[in-house]
Amino acid sequence: MVKVVFIEPAGGEVSLDATEGWSLMQVATSQGVEGIDAECGGSCACATCHCYAEGEAAAHLPPPSEAELAMLEHVVAERRPSSRLSCQIKATPMIDGLILRVAETQS
């Protein structure tokens, strides 16, 4: 199991065990983390699972694809260098301990 911490828009911290191979969006929504809409179900088609990747493990994330970068240009909340779409991050041992701060708004 891979540990990932989500910080909800209202400030609540939720520490979750992520199944390897699942996207972090799936991990978060299946366990009811607040603030992630994920309307398109993980197709990189809607930009409503926007999070900020924080913590040491963020450095181990594979960089965003071109498609993800293009969608990130249009997130509704502030785009920062740490902005990611959580549906495009897979749970792997490399990212154990990652902190994802859920963007304050998605649409």
Next chain:
Amino acid sequence: MIERAMVIVGAGQGGLQMAESLRAEGWTGPIRLVGDEPVAPYNRPPLSKAVLSGESGPDTLIIRGPDFFAKKGIDLETATRVAAIDRAAKEVVLADGRRIAYAGLALATGSRARTLPLPGADLDGIVTLRTLADALALKERLAGARSLAVVGGGFIGLEVAASARKAGVEVTVIEAVPRLMARAVSEPISAWYAALHARHGVRILCSTGVEGFLGEAGRVAAVATSAGPIAADVVVVGVGVVPDDDLARACGLACDRGVVVDECSRTSDPAIVALGDCTARRLPDGTLRRLESVQNAVEQAKSGAAWLMGKERPFIATPWFWSDQYDVKLQMAGLSAGHDRSVVRGSPDDGAFSIFYWRGGRLVACDGVNRPQDHMAARKLLDKGVSPSPDEIADPAFDLAAFVRAA
């Protein structure tokens, strides 16, 4: 006195959104989410893609885990059919005779795959794709199949074709009209996709009518078409859907190829809203629009939840859709039907381009192929009613993102 519940009939993505939005709108009473499928609400779009190709297991489709329903106080009842709606008593009658009293009722009954009433249509091996069970059964059939015939060159048919090619199955797509996805995209996009599928070895027969199905020992062996018989051990019929408005009709709600709703998802009964594939939305100009999309279900659910809590939240955002075939993402914003001008941005030869459409000088739609930046930009511009000129869009140096920011 028993406490009346908010009752949602249909536990798909829209029904689930309805339940969550009711909580977000401040409803603290009971919520009953009733669905006839045996599983919790799941994402339907991957059924024709990642599920068929085996990239995603069914467990990854489930939108919310059991803890979530407990935490939100949403009472989910799966594998349960609703038999009738008693509007006078404000009760939903379940197939087993139980009655649930409602304060507000939401119909999220979705749609059924349309079938073809043709000779041989009941042969084994002829299937449709709508539910998780359908997808898993089809995946198993494809694993042992040599050839697949897809009837219907729309999104579902073409996504199935792409997934089957990944599995090494021979595929023929049979489409009645002269081009693919004709209801959704313009001619150049159709032509580009025909070439894409041909490159992947799919045989495409447009302007070809299906006359029936031929079988051996009760199993399908071929599709009889106006172009002759097409051999196939599996046939997927993807010719659209029929809105599931039976319950609404039976209780006297206004229906017209779907439950008629307004922009706030209200039906002809103020205590009942409807959302998603089962609806036909009345637009301000009086016309009816049927949309079968995730966005439509989710937005109508949000509007319906607001109304049941006494608030008007009209759904007026630009329609958007997407389709994944092979490694190509098609994203559509707005409705291009009736456009009088179109311009290509990007390069069709390089596999990344968009077509923008105008009517009377106003931007009305954009179809993007592997151009998510154009899609998102177009959605924002369409929502704001701001139109770049065709010359600007045609200019590769035009900074569309900056134009959107300034709009």
